[in-house]
Amino acid sequence: MNAPLPNEVLPAYDRRPVPDVMLAALRERFGDRCSTVAAVREQHGRDESPFPVTPPDAVVFCESTDEVAFVVTQAAAHGVPVIPFGVGSSLEGHLLAVQGGVSVDLSRMTRIVRVNPEDLTVTVEAGVTREQLNREVRDQGLFFPIDPGANASLGGMAATRASGTNAVRYGTMRENVLGLTVVTASGEIIHTGTRARKSSAGYDLTRLFVGSEGTLGVMTEVTLKLYPLPEAVSAAICQFTDIAAAVNATIQIIQMGVPIARCELLDANAVRAVNAQSKLGLKERPMLLMEFHGSDAGVKEQAETVQAITAEFGGADFEWASTPEERTRLWTARHKAYFAGMAMNPGCRTVTTDTCVPISRLAEIIEASVADADASGLPYYIVGHVGDGNFHLAYLVKDGDADERATAERLSMEMVQRAIAMEGTCTGEHGIGLHKMGFLVDEAGAGSIALMREIKRALDPKNIMNPGKIFVL
Structure with missing residues (x-):
């Protein structure tokens, strides 16, 4: 298993700065929408990953496809990297300008x-x-x-x-x-x-x-x-004595063919965090947060089937949230779990995973990963889109503590090793970016990586498009 890239370390690439002649052309075309101000560059050299800020040499705020084409044409002529930028919410270092270059900000293209x-x-x-x-x-x-x-x-x-x-x-x-x-x-x-x-x-x-x-x-x-838009929408929560019961209930729901729209797992640590952040007052036990879409009759039938299944696995305190306000409150709390977990542990950074496995192996990998996390002594929490076999285990490590970070990276690597052995993936949705390049080698194999490199060279022979991400040329 190739070790992941430590979150405080960036590859030692040579930077390819924007030459003065190209910068002059960008300023002539874009005026003040081409910026080299340090604060603007730093904003475009960070995402939600724990990597250090790595700013581009310039930022161009484009407002049309033709403007993007102008920037890329200039970059191609001078061999300068181009890094697309949306809102900066990615988690694996996708936006970091590890070789310098131009950040192409698309946030004004909102038509x-x-x-x-x-x-x-x-x-x-x-x-x-x-x-x-x-x-x-x-x-x-x-x-x-x-x-x-x-x-x-x-x-x-x-x-x-x-x-x-x-x-x-x-x-x-x-x-x-x-x-x-x-x-x-x-x-x-x-x-x-x-x-x-x-x-x-x-x-x-x-x-x-x-x-x-x-x-x-x-x-x-x-x-x-x-x-x-579905005719009817209803959400429900159901709590369990342990994570395995919640996950096994989910597996049964999916294998029964229930067309559930959302099925999210929160472990007791995640519930504790969202309680503190959003004042929900939920019992601090493993919980499934579910949503049903369809006709009134269809939603009722789905919900009754799911309630019966969860009861078989010890699910209790099945509660409905049928009004839009109640549903929004629950889902807003779920979406804030990442920040809620950090708020519960001030001074910590998050090392998070998003492995995905065949649904039949989900309980097995979560149980093994939880046992390792408990033995490590690191604080952590779990949330997951468990309906499709995807879950996030977030380790919380003290900022600057090399030993804790090394432990988190080791646990993450072992979890990915399990996922790949189960014919799963190292990333269900975050992507590879910088942090998971080593994992991709183990998952895809040398032959597949070689083919990816050939595709990259064919479409980007000068290696200017977001270089240094996914794999190293």
Whole structure:
């Protein structure tokens, strides 16, 4: 097993700074939307990972695909790295300018290009966030279900192949992106896919770019599937005496074919943290937080089936949250679990994992990982999209404590080793970025990594697109 990159260490790359002639061209085209101010550069050299700030040499705030193409064309001419930037919510060091270069900020590209309610599709610019999109289409009785928790940009979500709480029913970004507009490493603008729900025309370039983490091109527009707002929505919580019972109940729910929309696990530590943060007053025991979508009759039937299944595994205190306000309160607390965990342990940094395994192996890997975490003495908490076999174990380590960080990295590595042995993955939704490059080698194998490198060299021969991420050339 290749060791992961320690969170306080960055690869020793040579920087490729922006030359004066290129900077002059950017300033002439963009004016004050091209910034070299230290505070702006530092903002674009950090994400939610524990890596140190690694700023680019310049930041350009683009407002159209043509503007992105201009920046990339300049970068290609001078061999300068280009790092796409959405809202900065990624977790694995994707945004860090480890070789310098230009951060292309897409946050001003917030136009809803076209909504096609009859076809259940929408095309948006890459800087549109998921919350903005849902506000725009709600009045037409539609919604976009992919919900990674953070109010991420849809371009960034496509780049990292994000998923989140609704993935068990609606899939991930991979299944919900129909087409893209991409600026390639040469500065050419291409379009992939169509608004049709399927196609057999040539290589699937859309799927190639989705999940490429900005290493093959800059996505500037995304065409997505939409879904009708369900007639009825209901949420419920159910508490268990131990994690194994909660996970085994989840496995049974999925194997029974219940079309549950969300099924989230919080261990006792996570419940304690969200109680303190959001004043929920929940019993501090392992808990499933579930949501059901459909018709009134369908939701009632799903809920009755799930309630019977959870009772078989000792589930108790089954409580409903049927009003929008109650549901929002519960899901807001769940989405804040990451920050709630940190608030419970002041002065700590989080080393988090997002392994995913076949659903039948989920209880096994969680139990083994919890036993190791308890033996280590490190504070931790678990949350997970357990309906699709994905969970997050977050170790909380004192900032600057090398021994605790080494312990967290060892535990993380051992957990990933288990996941891969179970035919799972080192990352269910965060992506590789910097931190998981070693894990990818073990999961994919040398032959697959070699093929990825060939694809990267073919599409980006000068290695300017977010270099140093996913794997090292």
